[in-house]
Amino acid sequence: MNPASSRGRRPLRVRAAGAVVVTALGAAALVSCDSGGDDTGGPTFSERPTAPDTASFSGDHPSSVASAAKSAIASVQASASSAAASASAREAERKASIGAEVERSRQAAQDALKDVDGKGNALSEVGMTGKPLADTGGLLTVVVTITNKTDATASYAAQVDFLDSSGKVVETQFVGAEDLAPGERKQPLAISRQPADTPLTPRLTKAQRY
Secondary structure, three states: HHHHHHHHHHHHHHHHHHHHHHHHHHHHHHHHHOOOOOOOOOOOOOOOOOOOOHHHHHOOOOHHHHHHHHHHHEEEEEHHHHHHHHHHHHHHHHHHHHHHHHHHHHHHHHHHHHOOOOOOOHHHHEEEEOHHHHHOOOOEEEEEEOOOOOOOOOEEEEEEEEEEEOOOOEEEEEEEEEEEEOOEEEEEEEOOOOOOOOOOOEEEEEEEEO
């Protein structure tokens, strides 16, 4: 073997061996990056991202919030409807109570005047004024003012007749005031139930203190 030839080829072997070592180290580095082993020195990546775990989220889902809002609105509306119905019922009860009291007072006045002859003993304590038809829906309404001018508590009954244009009595209404203290005054209403277009004249026919 030619010594010169051997010396000339030795550097080639060294360089070739070095290339093999570099290649092996590179492959090992690639394997380390791709593997999911114990190496935690660098981040790992995935081509397909996974969906987030919604179980770990805090707060309510938007659909739950919307449903809760609808329920709250419905509850408020139901409460408002219930309150309106209750108010209407109370108003109806109030009107019924007033109507019952007016009817009771009317009946008491009629009973008190049943056996009274003439004009009674209290015409000077009872007066009448009319209300504008615009304020009464066209119905003829008389304000009967009853004033206790005595020095003792007293009750009063009054009879109001409604006369047509010929002077004929076409309707009679009774009003009263009970247990008026001395100087006390009340103003019940005598309302005609005749058609609004019927010309009528009210007349205080009787007034009795009892």
